[in-house]
Amino acid sequence: MSEATAVKEHISHEHHGFMNTYIFSLDHKMIGKQFLLLGLIMLLLGGGLALLVRWQLAYPEQPLPLIGASQHYLETGEAETAMDSYWDSELSKTEDEQGWLVQKMPVGIITPAFYNALFTMHATIMVFFVVMPILVGAFGNYLIPLMIGTRDMAFPLLNMLSFWIAVVSGAIMLAGFFVPGGHAATGWTGYPPLSTDPAWTGVDWGQNLWCISLIVLGISSLMGSINYITTIINMRAPGMTYMRMPMVIWALFIVAILLLLALPVLTAALAMLVFDRLAGTTFFNPAGGGDPLLWQHLFWFFGHPEVYILILPGMGITSEILPVFSRKPIFGYKAMVLAMASLAFLSWIVWGHHMFQSGMNPSMGMTFMITTMVIAVPSAIKTFNWLGTLWGGSIRFTVPMLNSLAFVSMFVIGGLSGIFMASSAVDIFIHDTYYIVAHIHYVVFGGSIFAIFAGVYYWFPKMFGRMMNEPLAKVHFWLSFIAFNCTFFPMHILGVGGHMRRIYNPMQYEFLQQFEHMNIFITMSAFALGLTQLILLFNVFHSMFRGKKAGDNPWNANTLEWTAATPPPHGNFDAIPTVHHAPYEYSAPGISEDWLSQTNELQPTNGNGH
Amino acid sequence: MLDWLPQNVSTFGSEIDKFFYVIYYITTTVFFLVTAAMIYFLVKYRFQEGKPARYYHGNNTLEIVWTSATLVAMLILAVASKPLWSKIKQNPPPAEVIIKVTGKQYNWEVLYPGPDGAFGTDDDYQVDNNVHVPVNKVVHVLLGSIDVIHSFFVPQLRLKQDAVPGREIVAWFEVTEAGSYEIPCAELCGFGHSGMLGRLIVHSPEEYEQWVGQTWPDN
Numbered sequence: 001m002s003e004a005t006a007v008k009e010h011i012s013h014e015h016h017g018f019m020n021t022y023i024f025s026l027d028h029k030m031i032g033k034q035f036l037l038l039g040l041i042m043l044l045l046g047g048g049l050a051l052l053v054r055w056q057l058a059y060p061e062q063p064l065p066l067i068g069a070s071q072h073y074l075e076t077g078e079a080e081t082a083m084d085s086y087w088d089s090e091l092s093k094t095e096d097e098q099g100w101l102v103q104k105m106p107v108g109i110i111t112p113a114f115y116n117a118l119f120t121m122h123a124t125i126m127v128f129f130v131v132m133p134i135l136v137g138a139f140g141n142y143l144i145p146l147m148i149g150t151r152d153m154a155f156p157l158l159n160m161l162s163f164w165i166a167v168v169s170g171a172i173m174l175a176g177f178f179v180p181g182g183h184a185a186t187g188w189t190g191y192p193p194l195s196t197d198p199a200w201t202g203v204d205w206g207q208n209l210w211c212i213s214l215i216v217l218g219i220s221s222l223m224g225s226i227n228y229i230t231t232i233i234n235m236r237a238p239g240m241t242y243m244r245m246p247m248v249i250w251a252l253f254i255v256a257i258l259l260l261l262a263l264p265v266l267t268a269a270l271a272m273l274v275f276d277r278l279a280g281t282t283f284f285n286p287a288g289g290g291d292p293l294l295w296q297h298l299f300w301f302f303g304h305p306e307v308y309i310l311i312l313p314g315m316g317i318t319s320e321i322l323p324v325f326s327r328k329p330i331f332g333y334k335a336m337v338l339a340m341a342s343l344a345f346l347s348w349i350v351w352g353h354h355m356f357q358s359g360m361n362p363s364m365g366m367t368f369m370i371t372t373m374v375i376a377v378p379s380a381i382k383t384f385n386w387l388g389t390l391w392g393g394s395i396r397f398t399v400p401m402l403n404s405l406a407f408v409s410m411f412v413i414g415g416l417s418g419i420f421m422a423s424s425a426v427d428i429f430i431h432d433t434y435y436i437v438a439h440i441h442y443v444v445f446g447g448s449i450f451a452i453f454a455g456v457y458y459w460f461p462k463m464f465g466r467m468m469n470e471p472l473a474k475v476h477f478w479l480s481f482i483a484f485n486c487t488f489f490p491m492h493i494l495g496v497g498g499h500m501r502r503i504y505n506p507m508q509y510e511f512l513q514q515f516e517h518m519n520i521f522i523t524m525s526a527f528a529l530g531l532t533q534l535i536l537l538f539n540v541f542h543s544m545f546r547g548k549k550a551g552d553n554p555w556n557a558n559t560l561e562w563t564a565a566t567p568p569p570h571g572n573f574d575a576i577p578t579v580h581h582a583p584y585e586y587s588a589p590g591i592s593e594d595w596l597s598q599t600n601e602l603q604p605t606n607g608n609g610h
Numbered sequence: 611m612l613d614w615l616p617q618n619v620s621t622f623g624s625e626i627d628k629f630f631y632v633i634y635y636i637t638t639t640v641f642f643l644v645t646a647a648m649i650y651f652l653v654k655y656r657f658q659e660g661k662p663a664r665y666y667h668g669n670n671t672l673e674i675v676w677t678s679a680t681l682v683a684m685l686i687l688a689v690a691s692k693p694l695w696s697k698i699k700q701n702p703p704p705a706e707v708i709i710k711v712t713g714k715q716y717n718w719e720v721l722y723p724g725p726d727g728a729f730g731t732d733d734d735y736q737v738d739n740n741v742h743v744p745v746n747k748v749v750h751v752l753l754g755s756i757d758v759i760h761s762f763f764v765p766q767l768r769l770k771q772d773a774v775p776g777r778e779i780v781a782w783f784e785v786t787e788a789g790s791y792e793i794p795c796a797e798l799c800g801f802g803h804s805g806m807l808g809r810l811i812v813h814s815p816e817e818y819e820q821w822v823g824q825t826w827p828d829n
Binding site: 111112113115116185186187191193194200201202286287291292293326327328329330331332333334335357358359362363365366369370372373374376377380381383384385387388390391392393394395396397405408409412413416417419420422423424425426428429431432433492493496497498500502503504505508509510511586587588589594 | 680694695769803
């Protein structure tokens with residue numbers, strides 16, 4: 001098929017009309033944007049749940065601000081405010097007639113059962129419906145065809161299905177909030193036997209829907225990952241060898257392989273859990289010959305690769321942005337690729353470090369301690385190479401760059417704090433404490449979320465054809481950076497003090513009472529962090545329609561997406577580009593510009609080649 | 611930051627703390643070095659008119675050096691942690707006192723073997739949440755659960771062990787200071803997880819004898 005017929009063929013796929021353009025689109029760019037929108041909406045929800053959790057930890061069993069009953073009402077029973085009257089009338093009803101709100105938080109005080117559902121759903125939503133859809137779904141779909149120089153994904157229909165199945169999965173997950181018994185309340189890790197029998201939690205269909213939703217999401221992930229892998233292997237533009245692929249494509253390629261292999265393990269475990277709950281099997285029930293630890297092995301065999309699914313795209317985005325704004329080639333391209341590949345490989349053999357205190361045979365401790373310590377090595381390689389990229393650069397402090405630099409330094413803290421629990425002996429003390437909560441948030445918020453910020457600011461002009469408002473973006477960055485550290489750094493201290501995670505009221509414990517003020521400080525910072533994100537949302541939606549028009553290549557970057565029109569039309573390129581060199585040839589000698597698109601030859605004067 | 615560690619009163623706790631300190635000093639040093647280098651590069655190599663970036667793709671020697679240095683450091687840390695881990699979780703010293711602790715939503719059920727020293731006999735003594743032990747004796751806790759997973763956590767002992775239904779897991783400790791310490795449950799076990807709280811009461815030898823005499827059934 002000649003180039004011209006291929007274009008024609010592809011363009012003939014372009015259906016017009018609102019439904020086919022915006023809803024059931026087959027275009028990878030629209031699907032990427034849909035994933036972005038899904039992720040941003042879920043980010044609001046997941047963040048909101050976290051703020052409710054934080055309120056309870058700082059002001060245990062006190063009514064929430066705004067919607068809670070007044071002190072006067074609580075003391076005297078006389079309604080003073082409008083909310084007082086609301087609670088008063090709700091509480092006078094029979095249990096069957098009471099509204100949703102009063103069941104979850106009578107007079108504005110979060111119940112222990114709802115609290116457990118809150119932190120369970122905060123983590124579930126953030127992991128499965130925010131970070132994965134944005135980093136993998138949005139950036140993966142949007143960037144892969146554009147950056148490898150092709151017109152679309154290998155399987156556009158599968159791609160569209162992948163998004164809509166994720167939406168169905170999200171709807172099932174959200175429905176769980178409204179079923180009798182409430183939503184799943186066993187943590188995002190769903191450990192049996194707590195999760196297998198409604199008798200232990202009072203949660204019935206909430207937990208079932210949680211399982212079913214994640215099984216459905218597994219189908220969506222599978223479709224996406226097959227698509228990514230096929231596209232990257234088969235559809236690279238002429239000259240785009242593996243070793244000329246941008247780092248973010250390498251990251252997404254490796255992530256797709258991890259997804260393909262890891263998600264089915266979770267699906268299998270979830271299916272066993274559903275059978276235990278609904279069909280009377282006893283996979284995880286010792287009374288019937290099962291074993292609760294089997295779930296933990298399966299869950300973490302999926303769960304640790306999952307952690308790298310969440311962070312590798314962030315590493316890729318950072319590796320993409322640092323060279324652009326340092327105006328120099330990335331330091332150690334091959335080492336960076338190898339480091340990501342070894343992270344992916346090692347992620348399969350470290351799961352036991354989540355189970356040091358679980359009752360797993362302790363002689364396994366040494367094995368998992370060694371593999372876990374070794375995983376620090378590729379992480380260190382990445383960090384040193386990022387520093388090497390800055391060295392000798394000509395650094396521009398744009399908003400994407402600031403967020404990428406934050407990614408690097410927050411990832412360093414998250415990586416270093418991980419060494420504590422990698423040592424199985426030290427883990428005895430800090431396991432299941434806020435130290436772990438601090439660690440995971442430095443990696444997944446300090447890491448993945450700052451990478452999302454960086455990626456959104458960096459590719460927004462290409463996606464929507466308009467620049468984002470820079471002063472606003474800088475305010476958003478600095479406030480986020482400060483509030484993030486004020487929120488999560490003190491959690492290390494809580495952990496060192498032994499503060500358990502997932503507890504409803506720290507003030508029930510003598511040894512935790514000294515942390516009351518720290519918990520209040522963390523909560524205030526968390527609210528500041530949450531409010532700051534409204535700036536980002538405003539900037540995204542405002543700039544989408546009102547932003548300054550962007551040129552095709554506003555950052556003077558080399559990779560192929562910047563050679564396409566802005567925003568790229570259906571089919572992306574007028575003609576499929578030919579790639580002549582590696583992606584980060586910035587400030588090459590003998591060239592007047594400090595950048596050189598991958599489509600231009602490195603030594604244009606040397607006409608005969610060599 | 612390390613001042614926030616609860617006071618340690620167990621024999622192996624101070625060794626855990628020692629490791630904690632070592633890792634803390636190593637990681638803090640690395641953090642400050644990396645951050646200092648980053649800030650230095652950001653200032654020194656900031657965009658300046660007429661000062662182009664270096665066209666430089668990396669250095670294999672450096673890659674090999676920092677890869678092997680990190681690898682060696684991490685392996686040393688792992689190997690050095692091993693004896694302590696084995697001591698706490700694998701090879702407990704012989705028991706001087708044995709008790710059974712069973713988690714159940716939302717209490718610790720504590721069973722003492724009674725004067726005959728054997729469990730499952732008429733003279734067993736059972737109580738909820740209060741674990742009485744003598745100071746300076748090796749105590750073995752036979753840990754189990756009748757419903758969901760709980761976790762036996764005594765912050766001042768640096769001891770944590772999950773209690774898993776269907777298994778009996780041996781945890782041990784030797785307390786060096788008489789006193790009263792909290793035993794929170796550290797693994798989510800349901801809506802009453804928060805506040806599932808036992809108490810470890812560590813007696814002097816005389817006090818312990820007295821407590822045994824008063825509370826255990828006669829043979």
